Amino acid sequence: LPPQSWTSRINQASKMALLAWQEETGIKLVQINGQRRYGGPPPGWVGGPPPAGTEVFIGQLPQDVYEDTLIPLFQSVGKLYEFRLMMTFSGLNRGFAYAKYGSQQDARKAIATLNNFQVREGCAIVVRRSTQKRELSLDGLAASVSQQELEAMLRMVSAGVLGVTLHASPSQREAKLAVVKYKSHQAAARAKKALMEGNLRLGGARIRVDWLHPQLKQNLQPWEERPPSSRVHGGESLPVPTRAALLASLQDVLQSLIILGCRRGLRTPWFMTRCIKVQPDGWQLFQYRVMIQGYPAPFTGFVWVLEDGRGWSEQEQAEVAAALHILRVLGESL
Numbered sequence: 001l002p003p004q005s006w007t008s009r010i011n012q013a014s015k016m017a018l019l020a021w022q023e024e025t026g027i028k029l030v031q032i033n034g035q036r037r038y039g040g041p042p043p044g045w046v047g048g049p050p051p052a053g054t055e056v057f058i059g060q061l062p063q064d065v066y067e068d069t070l071i072p073l074f075q076s077v078g079k080l081y082e083f084r085l086m087m088t089f090s091g092l093n094r095g096f097a098y099a100k101y102g103s104q105q106d107a108r109k110a111i112a113t114l115n116n117f118q119v120r121e122g123c124a125i126v127v128r129r130s131t132q133k134r135e136l137s138l139d140g141l142a143a144s145v146s147q148q149e150l151e152a153m154l155r156m157v158s159a160g161v162l163g164v165t166l167h168a169s170p171s172q173r174e175a176k177l178a179v180v181k182y183k184s185h186q187a188a189a190r191a192k193k194a195l196m197e198g199n200l201r202l203g204g205a206r207i208r209v210d211w212l213h214p215q216l217k218q219n220l221q222p223w224e225e226r227p228p229s230s231r232v233h234g235g236e237s238l239p240v241p242t243r244a245a246l247l248a249s250l251q252d253v254l255q256s257l258i259i260l261g262c263r264r265g266l267r268t269p270w271f272m273t274r275c276i277k278v279q280p281d282g283w284q285l286f287q288y289r290v291m292i293q294g295y296p297a298p299f300t301g302f303v304w305v306l307e308d309g310r311g312w313s314e315q316e317q318a319e320v321a322a323a324l325h326i327l328r329v330l331g332e333s334l
Contacts, residue, residue: 011064011091021068029067031087034193038071040082040100050081052132054107055100058114059126063092065119074099077113078106098130132185135212136192139169141176144328148321150178152285152302158194160187167220176223179212257323267293269326273318282306286318290326299326 022029029036041049058070071083079102086094101107107129115127141150151164160183169175182188188211195209258268270291277285283304290299303321305314 014064014066015091018066018068027067027071034087034094036067036085036087038067038083039080042080042082045081050100050102051104053104053129054081054102055098055130055132056107056110057126057128057130058097058099059095059128060123061093061095061097061125062120062123063088063095065093069119070097073114073117073119074110077110078102133211134182134185134188135217136180136182136188136195137208137210137212137216138178138180138195139175139208139210140172141166141169141178141207143174143176145176146325147178148304149301149325152304154180154191155285156302158182158187158191160184160191166223168223170216170219170221177220179217179220257327261292261294264294266295269323271319271322273315273322275314276302284314286314286321288318288322290322292326299329301325 021027027038029038031037039045058074061070067083067085070085071080074080074083080099081102082100083097084099085097088094099110101110111127111129114125116124117127118124138150145166147164147166150166151161154164155161162181162183164181165179167177167179169177180191182191192209192211195207261267261269272289272291273286275284276287279285283306286303286305288299288301288303292299299322301322303318305317305321
């Protein structure tokens, strides 16, 4: 926003003081993704970014205190590499910030010196070592969602995924919770924002995305796959095939899908697959789309495949994965 628009809303005096300080010092602040940043690196910085353990968390900030007060304060104890103030849309700060120093010694000095420091009378701030959160929790996943399907989808919409594990949801019966680990806090934060803004849904259910709380992580239980069951349709018992049985051959999988489809009054499925990404280690990401005449919507998804020792092509493996997904959906609706 132009300065005149930003300062005309709330905290006009504090915001005008910040603008005057920026003009006087020449310091530039960049606002992006709900935070305002100085440095990273600052002007005149020589060398690479600081090592781990150099960032401190700053909490309990009055919401009308800005960088003209905070940056000089935190610069007084050591050389700042970066300062990030979390902001609201209205122009208030969100009550917390992060300061990254050039060395671990300066970060420790900031904690020792500024923890419980009163930035104004009666307003003592909290300064402690920053914990670099790298794990997200995705709660409310349908029981039919597989680790492979979920990881493939997450790699498409976010960068830096290191791994995905599935657990029993502590809040919903017959639902899953996924723990997703990213390579850095920045990658996890960007993924969290993208997933929340994207209104993530899998299997028709709305997924709750949040940072993984340490206490929740400690109490998570692994997801236990239920044994295959039989479902009744039209007075007949319809067995739901197991993954091991279906993987016996491509023909068996497709035949099972055709038989199940016929019982639903559906025609033979039409598969469309294409490779959209190849990893150096040989893994390939396929996108699939399966049309079945008589079913209201196409089945779509993503799957990672690797060259198979039994002679299957990667495309055939992608079709198997798609068929398994459709079998699961159709079987559960019977």
